[in-house]
Amino acid sequence: MSSRPGLSTRGPSGLSQSTDANVSPPSTDRGDLKRNFLKSMRPLPTQHYWNVWFDRPDKDQKSAADGNYHSKLEQLGSTIESVQDFWRYNNNMPIDNIKMRESIYLFKAGFKPIWEDRRNILGGSWTFRVPKANGADFWTRVQLLAIGEELQDALEEGDQLCGVGLSVRFNSHLISIWHRDASKQKSVDAILELVLTKAIPDDFPQLKPDSYFYKKHSDHAGFNPSPEMQAVLDSQKAREQQAAAAAAKAQAEAAAQQGSQSQPEPPQIVEVPPSGER
Template sequence: MAARPSLFTRGLSSLSQSTDANSPNVSSPAEQRDDAKRNLFKTMRPLPTQHYWNVYFDRQAKDAKDSKKEDEANYQASLEQLGTQIESVQDFWRYNNNTPVDQIKMRESIYLFKSGFRPIWEDRRNVLGGSWTFRVPKSSGPDFWTRIQLMAIGEKLQEVLEEGDQICGVGLSVRFNSHLISIWHRDASKQKSIDNILQAVLEDLPPELTPKPDNYFYKKHSDHPGFNPPPELKAVLDSQKRAQEAAAAKSAAASAPPAE
């Protein structure tokens, strides 16, 4: 792995310099306090995240009218992994504070995904999943995005999922007058996970950022028009769909009134 950049670049040499008041190199008391703080932060161990995370950038987001013409390989080619893995809270803030979300261009996207997951519907770890998408005004998009990312790396989203389900990652896509912010999870058959993700987000957001009900929606990856899984996964999806239909029919039969 490439060497990780240092969080702080200013040294503490001024504290060891001559204290002669006439010396041109002597630090003021305020500067000495600042250096002491930096020294303290340097000696602190980074607070690790529970999972490693990667940042991806999509420079050529698929246009809806062309989605059927593009295969998975072409879409993967448009994804670029940025920087090194995020392994600590300090890593996250270094990345987040140096990523100008307001400069991301129309139809481009940025993703923060767990190591091992890629922001591709047809990826073997995502193919059975889905995502919540929130349409947010561009004026509040960066703040909303930071909060959703913190919920992801802080495991607030993971802890509300059903057993056996996983958060894959989160994404931000730029549209004409809004940001589309998404939360991906691995198993779209788990309704409790779907409901709890939404509830967790709405409870975490301050009132000024809370979206209206018509500005968020849930969708399975397999329901997107451009979804194109490999043949070996199509059989898995068909089997899951049949199982869900059978469960729905059984539930409907159980709740139906008895025949007279």
């Protein structure tokens, strides 16, 4: 009688039947397999490439003109191209290690966190002052809104998200969201609505209206563009003034037309013939 063929196994099953005391238990081996499987998975690409920037004040080169500190801006690590890249960076960048007045930014490739940069010159940003106890959670949520394209999708057509940033202050974190065109009011309103509805967890203390504000980059005291960029800014301001004047004129004409239509007609005069006439 022929013998039954042997059952050949691979992986945890074969190892679990071994009597060698040096062999790892099945649970440990399954864990290794899971880790190897996750490593072999294809990365989930982000729609845009992102760079991490670090900014610290340079106290040795204080500006005599405006009293502000110059900054030392440097790019950290390699470009973020996938969801895995983002979590690798985020998990290894605890904001508790960032010192007073230092900043970190997550910006789309091609953008720099500089007000006077050619891609930022016409833009602005929302800034949220968040208690340090809640800063890390809020910062992670805002970053996810950025790389997940939710912030971009909320913007008005023709506008573009530049990036997000975190700056450390004495008892709070300043978390900012930059976009490219400050003249698009729908974008300004949409960013605020999205953050207040999606970046704040249920157990988060309610943000008071005076804890967040919007500001054009050109309205900052330290804003100092090159002559070329100043010309771009002046041209944009001229277009905005022309558009505002045209809108005011159209509104005045509409009001005048509506007023003329609502005026009552003058009473008709009826002549009464003298008595005796027929």
